[in-house]
Structure formats: C-alpha cells, structure tokens
Amino acid sequence: MVLSIDQTDDKKKSKAAPTVLKEPKAVRITLTTISIAFLFIFLVMPLAVIFISALRKGFDVYVTSITEADAWSAIKLTLLVAVIAVPLNTLFGILAAWCITKFKFKGRNLLITLIDLPFAVSPVIAGLVFILVFGAQGLFGEWFLIHNFPIVFALPGILLASLFVTVPFVARELIPLMQSQGTQEEEASVSLGANGFQTFWHVTLPNIKWGLLYGIILCNARVMGEFGAVSVVSGHVRGLTNTMPLHIEVLYNEYQFTAAFAVASLMSLLAILTIIIKNIIEWKTSHH
Amino acid sequence: MTLTQPVQKKQKHKKITVLPGFKLTIGYTILYISILILLPLSTLVWNTMQLSWSDFWSVITDPRVVASYKVTFGTALIAAVINVIFGTMIAWVLVRYHFFGKKVIDGLVDLPFALPTAVAGIALTALYAPNGWIGQFLPFQVAFTPLGIIVALTFIGLPFVVRTVQPVLENIGAEAEEASASLGANRFQTFTKVLFPELIPAIITGFTLAFSRALGEYGSVVFIAGNMPMKTEITPLMIMTKLEQYDYAGATAIAIVMLVASFVILFVMNTIQWLVSRKYTV
Amino acid sequence: MSITIQHVKKQFGDFKAVDDVSIDIESGELIALLGPSGSGKTSLLRIIAGLEQLDEGAILFDGENITEIHAKERNIGFVFQHYALFRHMTVFDNVAYGLKVRPRKTRPSKKEIKEKVTKLLSLVKLEHFGDRYPSQLSGGQRQRVALARALAVEPKVLLLDEPFGALDAKVRKDLRRWLRKMHNEFHVTSIFVTHDQEEALDVADRIVVMNKGRIEQVGPPEEVYDHPNSPFVYDFLGNVNLFKGRMQNGQLINGNYTVTVPEATATSEAEAIGYVRPHDLHIERQKSMEDAVSATIIYVHAIGPIVQIELHRDDIDEYLEAELSKEQFKQLQLKRGESVFIRPRQLKVFIPEDFSI
Numbered sequence: 001m002v003l004s005i006d007q008t009d010d011k012k013k014s015k016a017a018p019t020v021l022k023e024p025k026a027v028r029i030t031l032t033t034i035s036i037a038f039l040f041i042f043l044v045m046p047l048a049v050i051f052i053s054a055l056r057k058g059f060d061v062y063v064t065s066i067t068e069a070d071a072w073s074a075i076k077l078t079l080l081v082a083v084i085a086v087p088l089n090t091l092f093g094i095l096a097a098w099c100i101t102k103f104k105f106k107g108r109n110l111l112i113t114l115i116d117l118p119f120a121v122s123p124v125i126a127g128l129v130f131i132l133v134f135g136a137q138g139l140f141g142e143w144f145l146i147h148n149f150p151i152v153f154a155l156p157g158i159l160l161a162s163l164f165v166t167v168p169f170v171a172r173e174l175i176p177l178m179q180s181q182g183t184q185e186e187e188a189s190v191s192l193g194a195n196g197f198q199t200f201w202h203v204t205l206p207n208i209k210w211g212l213l214y215g216i217i218l219c220n221a222r223v224m225g226e227f228g229a230v231s232v233v234s235g236h237v238r239g240l241t242n243t244m245p246l247h248i249e250v251l252y253n254e255y256q257f258t259a260a261f262a263v264a265s266l267m268s269l270l271a272i273l274t275i276i277i278k279n280i281i282e283w284k285t286s287h288h
Numbered sequence: 289m290t291l292t293q294p295v296q297k298k299q300k301h302k303k304i305t306v307l308p309g310f311k312l313t314i315g316y317t318i319l320y321i322s323i324l325i326l327l328p329l330s331t332l333v334w335n336t337m338q339l340s341w342s343d344f345w346s347v348i349t350d351p352r353v354v355a356s357y358k359v360t361f362g363t364a365l366i367a368a369v370i371n372v373i374f375g376t377m378i379a380w381v382l383v384r385y386h387f388f389g390k391k392v393i394d395g396l397v398d399l400p401f402a403l404p405t406a407v408a409g410i411a412l413t414a415l416y417a418p419n420g421w422i423g424q425f426l427p428f429q430v431a432f433t434p435l436g437i438i439v440a441l442t443f444i445g446l447p448f449v450v451r452t453v454q455p456v457l458e459n460i461g462a463e464a465e466e467a468s469a470s471l472g473a474n475r476f477q478t479f480t481k482v483l484f485p486e487l488i489p490a491i492i493t494g495f496t497l498a499f500s501r502a503l504g505e506y507g508s509v510v511f512i513a514g515n516m517p518m519k520t521e522i523t524p525l526m527i528m529t530k531l532e533q534y535d536y537a538g539a540t541a542i543a544i545v546m547l548v549a550s551f552v553i554l555f556v557m558n559t560i561q562w563l564v565s566r567k568y569t570v
Numbered sequence: 571m572s573i574t575i576q577h578v579k580k581q582f583g584d585f586k587a588v589d590d591v592s593i594d595i596e597s598g599e600l601i602a603l604l605g606p607s608g609s610g611k612t613s614l615l616r617i618i619a620g621l622e623q624l625d626e627g628a629i630l631f632d633g634e635n636i637t638e639i640h641a642k643e644r645n646i647g648f649v650f651q652h653y654a655l656f657r658h659m660t661v662f663d664n665v666a667y668g669l670k671v672r673p674r675k676t677r678p679s680k681k682e683i684k685e686k687v688t689k690l691l692s693l694v695k696l697e698h699f700g701d702r703y704p705s706q707l708s709g710g711q712r713q714r715v716a717l718a719r720a721l722a723v724e725p726k727v728l729l730l731d732e733p734f735g736a737l738d739a740k741v742r743k744d745l746r747r748w749l750r751k752m753h754n755e756f757h758v759t760s761i762f763v764t765h766d767q768e769e770a771l772d773v774a775d776r777i778v779v780m781n782k783g784r785i786e787q788v789g790p791p792e793e794v795y796d797h798p799n800s801p802f803v804y805d806f807l808g809n810v811n812l813f814k815g816r817m818q819n820g821q822l823i824n825g826n827y828t829v830t831v832p833e834a835t836a837t838s839e840a841e842a843i844g845y846v847r848p849h850d851l852h853i854e855r856q857k858s859m860e861d862a863v864s865a866t867i868i869y870v871h872a873i874g875p876i877v878q879i880e881l882h883r884d885d886i887d888e889y890l891e892a893e894l895s896k897e898q899f900k901q902l903q904l905k906r907g908e909s910v911f912i913r914p915r916q917l918k919v920f921i922p923e924d925f926s927i
Contacts, residue, residue, distance in 0.1 A: 022475070023475050024475070027475075028385055031377060031380065031381050031385070032381050032385050032387055034374075034377065035374070035377055035378045035381040035382075036381075036387075036393065038374050038377075038378065039378065039393055039396060039397070041422070042442065042443055042446060043396050043397070043399050043400075043443075043446075044396070045415055045421065045422070046408060046411035046412055046415060046443070047399065047403075047411070049411050049414050049415050049420075049421060050407065050410075050411045053414060092316070092317070092320050095312075095313040095316045095317055096313070096317040096320075098309060098313045099309075099310060099313035099314040099317055100317075102307050102310075103307070103310050103314075105310075105314070111317065111318075111321075114321050114325065114326070115317075115321065117325055117329070118325060119500070119501075120500055120504075120550050120551065120554055121329070121504065121547065121550070122503070122504025122505075122506065122523075122524050122527075122543075122546055122550075123504060123506055123507070123524075124504070124506050124524040124525075124527050124528055124543075125332070125504070125524075125527065125543045125546060125547060128332070128527060128531065128539055128540070128543050129328035129329055129331055129332050129543075130328055131531065131536070132328070132331045132332060132335050132536065132540065133327065133328050133331050135536070137536060138331075139331055160324070163324055164324055164325065164328065167320075167321070167324060167325060183307060184650050184652065184654035185654050185655075185656055185657070186307050187306055187307070187621050187641075187648075187650070187654065188648065188650055188654040188655075188656070188719075189656075189667070189671075190306055190307065190621075190640075190641050190642045191619060191620075191621065191641055191642070191646060191647070191648040191720075192642075192667055192668035192671065192719070192720075192722075192723055193642045193643075193645075193668055193671060193672060193723060194642065194667070194668075194671035195308070195642065195671070196307070196308030196309050198671045199307070199308070200309075202656075202659075202667070202671070203656055206656075206658040206659075207657065207658060218401065218402075221401070221402045221404075224404070225402075225403065225404025225405065225406070225407070226404075227404060227405045227406040227506065227507030228405070228504075228505075228506035228507050228524065231506075231507075231528070232528065232531060244404075245404045245405075245406040245407070245507065246406075248404075248406050248407065248410065249406055249511075252410050252511065257414075260410060261410070261414075264404075264406075264407040264410060264411070267403070267404050267407050268403060268407060270402075271399060271402035271403040271404070271407075272402075274398075274402040275395050275396070275398050275399065275402050276395075278395075278398060278402075279391075279395045306620065306621050306622075306640075306641050
C-alpha cells in the first residue's frame with residue numbers, strides 16, 4: 001500500500017511541478033500561445049512557403065527544375081564539396097579535441113579560441129581572405145595562375161571557404177564531451193597494455209560516437225548550405241562553380257521563382273533530415 | 289638518511305606521456321589552423337597595412353559605408369533583443385509546460401541552424417513581400433526595409449538563445465523555487481528574484497552568440513533587404529559590392545573594421561559575462 | 571615482485587605532491603598508503619603505475635629500473651578510484667580487454683580468453699553478470715569487475731586507488747575481507763591507497779602513513795597504531811586525548827596531572843603535549859594512585875562491545891574520551907554526572923618543536 005502511494009507521488013512529481021511552482025492557468029496559456037505563434041510565424045511558415053511555392057506549378061515542373069543540367073551540376077558540386085570538406089574537418093575535430101582534452105599544456109585556451117575564431121568572422125570575410133591569398137593580385141595568386149592551377153573561382157576556393165567556415169563544428173561538439181569524460185578510461189586501457197590506436201578505437205571512439213555524429217551532420221548541413229563565403233570565391237560560373245545555394249540565388253534573381261524554390265525545397269529536406277537525425281541522437285544518448 | 293647515497297640531482301627523465309599522440313595531434317591541429325585560419329586572416333591584416341591611412345580612412349568613413357554600419361549594428365541589436373525575449377519565453381514554455389506537439393516544436397527550433405541561409409532568405413522574402421502570405425496583411429512594408437533585415441536576423445539567431453537557456457532551466461532544481469514559495473513569495477516574485485538571476489549568464493551567452501552571428505550574416509539578409517544604398521545595405525554587402533568592382537583594397541578596409549568590431553563586442557560581452565557570473569557564483 | 575622506490579619527487583606547479591619518498595616493498599606484500607587528501611598517496615601510486623611521471627628519483631621492480639618504461643609495458647594492474655570501467659562494453663568484454671589488445675603473437679586464442687574471463691568472473695562471484703553493462707551493476711559489483719579486469723593480464727603488481735572509497739559501509743567491510751583473501755590466493759605484490767585508517771589497519775601487511783608528500787611512518791598495523799612516532803600519526807590513526815602542558819625537569823605538568831617523561835629529562839622548560847588513546851585511559855571510582863585526576867562523566871555511549879565515555883576534567887577545562895569494555899563498564903556502574911578519577915596507562919609526549927620535522 002505504502003509503496004503504491006509513493007509511486008503515484010513520484011509520477012505526479014515527474015509529470016508536473018507542485019502547485020506552488022505553477023503559474024496561474026491564464027499565464028501558462030498565454031505564454032504557450034505566444035511561443036507557438038512566434039515559432040509558427042518564424043519557422044513553420046517559411047518552411048511551408050518553400051514547399052508550396054516549389055510545387056505551385058505542378059509536380060512535373062518541380063522535377064524538371066531539379067533535374068535540369070545547371071541544377072544537376074550544382075547538386076553534384078555541393079555533394080563533392082561536402083564529401084571532401086566534412087571528412088577533413090571531422091578528422092581535424094577529433095585530433096584537436098584529443099590534444100585539448102587529454103593533455104594539459106600551455107596555450108590550451110588560446111588554441112580553443114583560435115578554433116572558435118571562424119564563428120566570429122562574417123562568411124563574406126571568410127571568402128574575402130582566400131581571394132586575398134589566392135586571387136590574381138593575391139599573395140600566391142600569380143604562382144597558381146602560372147602553374148595553371150586556379151584556386152579562386154574554382155573548386156579549391158569553394159572548398160577552402162567551406163572548410164574555413166566549418167572548422168569549429170566537430171571540435172566544438174567533442175571538446176566538452178571528452179572533457180566531461182576525463183581520461184580515466186583511457187588510462188585504464190593503457191594500464192592493461194593497449195596501444196594508442198587500440199585505446200582510441202576501443203575506448204574513446206565508442207564513448208564519443210553520438211557527439212561525433214552530431215558534429216558531423218551539423219558540419220555537413222553548414223558546408224552544403226554555406227552561401228556568403230562560397231559566393232565570394234565561386235565566381236558564379238553557371239553549371240561549373242555554382243553550388244546549390246548559389247544556384248538558388250541565380251534562379252531567384254532571374255525571377256525563376258518556382259525553380260528557385262524547387263532547389264530550395266531539396267535543401268530544406270536536407271535540413272529536416274538533419275534535425276531528425278539530431279533528435280534521434282539526443283534520444284539515443286539520453287536513453288543509453 | 290639522504291646523505292648515505294649521492295642521488296643524481298635533477299636527473300632529467302625522458303618525457304613520457306601516458307596517453308599517446310600528443311605531438312601528432314597538437315602538431316596537426318596547429319598546422320591545420322595556421323593554414324586554414326591564421327594565414328588567411330593575417331593576409332587581411334597585411335593587406336590593410338599596405339593601404340595609406342588616408343585611403344583607409346576615406347573608405348571606411350564613406351557615407352554609404354557608415355550608413356551600412358548603422359543598419360547592420362542596429363538591426364543585429366534589435367534582432368538579438370527580440371531573440372532574448374522570445375527565446376527565453378520559448379525555452380521556458382518548452383521546459384515547464386506540456387502541450388500537444390511539444391516534441392516537434394522543440395526539434396523545429398534547430399531549423400535555422402540546419403536550413404541554408406539563402407533558402408531562409410528567399411522564403412522570408414516570399415512571406416513578407418507586399419503580396420506575400422504575411423506581407424499582404426500588414427499595414428506597413430517589411431520586406432525591402434530595415435524591418436525585413438530584422439526579421440531575417442531574428443530567424444537566424446533564435447536557436448542560439450533557446451538552446452543556451454533551455455539546458456540551464458532544465459537543471460534548476462525545484463528546491464530554490466520551493467524555498468521561495470515557502471517564504472511567501474508569489475510566482476512573479478519567485479521568477480524575477482530567484483529564477484531570472486540564475487538564467488542571466490545563459491541569456492548573455494545566447495545574446496552574444498545571436499548578436500555576433502547577426503553582425504556577419506549575409507545570405508538570409510540580401511534577399512529580403514532590398515539593398516538600397518544608405519537605407520538597407522548591410523556591411524557584408526558593402527564588402528561584396530567592393531569585390532564585384534575589383535576594389536580589393538576597399539573590401540579589405542571594411543572587412544578589417546568588421547573584424548575588429550566583432551572582436552571588441554565579443555570581448556565586451558565576455559567581460560560582462562565574467563562580471564555577472566562572478567557576482568552569482570557562491 | 572619487489573618494488574623499490576628511491577627518493578621520488580613530484581611537483582605540480584609549486585605544490586610538492588611527493589617529496590623525497592623512499593620505500594622498499596617485498597614481493598607478495600600487501601601495502602596500504604594511508605594519509606589525508608593531498609598527502610601525495612595517490613600521486614605516488616600513479617607514479618608507480620607509470621600514469622604520472624616523476625621529477626626525480628627512481629622506481630625499481632625486482633631491482634630493475636623501470637622509471638622510463640611506459641605504463642603499458644610495466645605489467646601492472648591498476649584499479650581506479652571510480653573503477654574507470656569501459657561503459658560501452660559488457661562486463662565480459664571489460665575483463666577480456668587486456669587480453670584482446672595484446673599483439674597477435676602473445677594474444678591468447680578466443681577460447682582461452684573465454685575460459686580465463688569466465689574463471690575470473692566466477693572468482694569475483696559475477697559469473698552470471700558477463701552480459702551486463704557497468705551501468706547495470708551496483709558499486710560493489712563494479713569494483714569487483716575492475717579488480718577482475720586488472721587481474722586478467724596477470725600483473726606482477728596490483729595497484730588500487732581508494733578501492734572502497736565510493737562504497738557504503740557494509741559493502742566496504744565485505745570487500746575488505748575479500749581483497750585480503752584474494753591477495754592471499756594470488757600473492758601478487760599489492761599497494762592500495764586509502765584515507766580510512768580502519769581499512770588500512772584491517773587489511774594491510776604494512777602501512778605507509780603519508781603526510782604532505784612525505785612518509786611519516788612505515789610499519790605493521792599494530793606497530794603503527796601502538797607506537798606512533800609522530801603527533802600526526804597519533805592523530806590520524808584513531809582517536810586521541812591531548813594533555814597539553816609544560817615540561818619541567820623531565821616532567822609534563824598538565825593541570826593537576828604530572829608525569830615523568832624519561833626520554834626527555836634533558837629538556838628543560840618547554841611546551842609539550844601528551845597523547846593518550848581512549849582505551850589507555852583508566853577510570854576508577856577511588857583515587858588509587860597519586861597522579862590520578864578527577865573528572866565528571868558527561869555522556870555515556872553504551873552501544874556495542876566498547877563503551878565510550880565522555881568526561882570533563884575538574885581541574886582544567888578540557889574534555890576527554892575513554893573506552894571501556896562492557897565488563898569493565900558494568901563493574902564500575904558509571905552514570906552520567908558522576909565524578910570519577912582518570913589516569914593514563916600509556917602516554918607519549920611530543921614537544922611541539924618536533925612537529926615541524
């Protein structure tokens with residue numbers, strides 16, 4: 001009997017706060033309504049307008065818009081950039097998080113600040129700096145021009161700008177996670193005779209896998225969606241150096257709204273997928 | 289005791305770290321950051337120093353550029369304030385109340401992180417254009433005015449505030465609130481005197497993140513701003529315009545102003561944060 | 571395997587964690603490193619394990635200098651304070667880990683690993699828990715998994731950092747006995763760190779008492795407990811009554827109490843403190859000896875075989891604690907508020923100059 005009373009008490013506690021900790025019903029309803037309305041106007045409606053505008057002229061037009069040659073080449077370029085940039089920044093994130101969280105050294109905080117630096121730099125500036133380094137009048141521009149290896153207004157430039165903007169993503173997820181996990185498990189592994197790679201592979205990686213995956217999908221979303229930085233270095237050569245966001249801009253400026261929203265809807269699907277994966281990861285980590 | 293055996297004083301031992309890979313990982317990290325971040329950014333500084341002071345000054349004080357500072361700073365500030373107010377409220381509602389569809393709405397808050405800025409830009413423009421879903425019902429124009437910029441920057445910055453305040457709210461135990469209630473405080477007093485002070489550091493962090501992101505934002509703004517000189521041109525757009533005219537010197541000068549400004553703001557906000565959290569740490 | 575620790579020093583910034591420590595540990599011994607937090611005991615243990623690097627000195631295993639040998643080649647078993655179990659591996663995989671990561675040449679076959687792990691799990695009475703994850707175990711069970719994991723690699727030295735620190739009192743006592751039994755069975759040289767004097771006295775062959783990075787005393791439990799060689803050790807191992815007073819002509823004068831201190835005759839006037847264990851405090855109803863002083867009983871704590879009595883001295887404003895057996899207590903029929911006479915049976919005097927040694 002006593003036990004059952006306790007249980008119901010617990011249930012109540014977990015479900016809702018005691019009455020002393022509750023606002024009057026009117027306040028609760030007002031706050032909830034305002035919040036939902038705000039989110040509806042700012043998040044749901046933009047998302048809805050994308051898909052409705054994309055499909056306004058029918059499904060055939062939609063399919064043509066995203067399979068047309070320039071759109072297709074933009075999709076391929078975007079995927080190519082992601083396939084190169086995401087693994088590079090993932091590797092960097094893992095190595096940076098390892099040295100920052102598993103060792104103590106002078107300048108550790110400075111290093112963290114430097115990794116975070118791209119967050120404080122406007123994407124346009126991120127693009128600009130690579131023009132200054134590799135552009136025709138740039139520091140190394142001439143050398144690359146002579147050797148017929150264009151960086152700016154070509155894939156390497158787009159890649160560099162995308163990398164710059166997303167340097168912190170994976171590292172940022174891993175550093176607090178690995179910090180909170182400490183080094184004891186790794187020390188235990190070493191004391192049992194494991195070498196560095198075995199320790200990382202069998203002990204560290206399984207502990208950080210969800211955080212790592214989270215960092216990777218966020219990094220990927222940003223790489224694929226980056227506009228400002230890529231816009232500066234791409235040169236907007238249609239069918240050649242236009243990524244998907246740049247292609248959307250071109251279409252939009254040419255008043256091809258349906259086509260623009262069609263490509264935009266693809267990117268929105270990617271964003272929704274990212275959010276879904278993120279929530280699955282959160283669910284996994286809180287239930288493990 | 290110690291005299292019986294001459295110990296080799298200060299015998300240097302080979303540095304062995306227990307966990308492996310320090311040299312490799314820190315070497316790679318520094319190299320990567322140097323090539324990708326430090327070298328390019330220092331080129332910006334180096335290029336600026338190539339400019340004569342008068343050229344530099346005339347570029348950064350050009351009336352059109354100065355107007356862009358005002359637009360950028362003003363709209364970013366207003367958007368960050370809107371985000372602080374609504375973001376805190378949304379975080380509160382998501383943590384404290386239960387309603388149908390909460391999980392979906394919670395997930396949706398991350399949309400601005402995941403949605404490409406250009407996509408957000410054209411979607412918001414479509415909504416707020418004079419003939420758009422929302423624009424047609426408003427008595428004033430939003431798209432192609434500073435209001436439109438504020439809308440875009442609010443969209444971009446929203447998750448920063450919600451996602452910094454939310455975990456703090458989740459971790460506040462009921463005890464302090466119960467104590468406050470048991471001492472006779474009403475709900476409003478408990479919120480302003482007990483809960484709100486606890487949230488302040490997170491709110492400042494969220495504000496800083498949203499504000500600095502808004503200062504540099506480009507993609508979502510250019511579509512909705514209309515880009516009218518002196519009225520709705522933002523500073524990143526000025527850099528873009530200079531670049532399109534192959535005016536690298538001008539672009540560099542404006543970029544340096546932006547960079548310095550965002551570092552100063554970050555520094556000021558971190559100092560405020562430090563002062564505030566020092567006051568509240570027990 | 572014998573362990574020799576020679577003049578080991580370790581500094582963290584300005585803090586001397588380990589300050590010139592030397593100990594010889596014989597093969598098969600079970601040693602307790604006992605001290606308050608910050609005394610350097612854990613640092614010393616980690617240095618022996620190779621998890622921390624020493625600044626000066628040397629560590630020898632069987633006479634061989636292993637100071638510069640990496641932790642993974644020292645063949646030690648280390649049991650971490652919070653167990654450091656691999657949280658994403660099952661109990662079985664945790665125990666098997668040290669064998670699985672061996673280079674192919676020396677790695678046992680899958681079957682051998684399975685046999686060995688099963689044997690170890692039954693040894694720690696967890697044979698049915700192989701498929702569980704650490705999060706599904708109680709604290710005591712985790713502790714046993716950690717021990718089995720450390721033993722799986724057949725270490726020559728077993729090092730345990732506060733092995734029972736995070737467990738509740740009942741489990742601690744069981745595990746203590748069990749560790750002793752384990753040690754007798756495996757006979758591997760073992761060192762464990764603890765801040766619990768009872769634990770050290772109960773389990774260890776020898777106790778190393780540490781304070782501020784230095785060794786205060788080394789010896790078997792009885793010796794360290796009965797003959798502490800410093801006020802610190804007196805204080806740290808068990809309760810103690812203080813008789814603060816002055817030395818005069820080889821006598822300690824403390825209120826109405828005077829005692830001759832044979833070893834200190836040369837010392838003329840000086841502040842001094844006499845240390846008396848509660849069970850060395852004799853209580854009598856009639857003053858039988860001249861040096862007995864009167865005191866009033868203020869509290870009687872009569873639960874268990876030992877009766878604790880709190881007293882207030884009548885001559886000076888000092889409180890004392892005495893311990894009697896139940897029999898003695900019944901004989902004397904002591905009650906709260908009664909006046910009695912007390913007399914130390916054994917008292918050790920330290921002159922405060924000694925304190926700073």
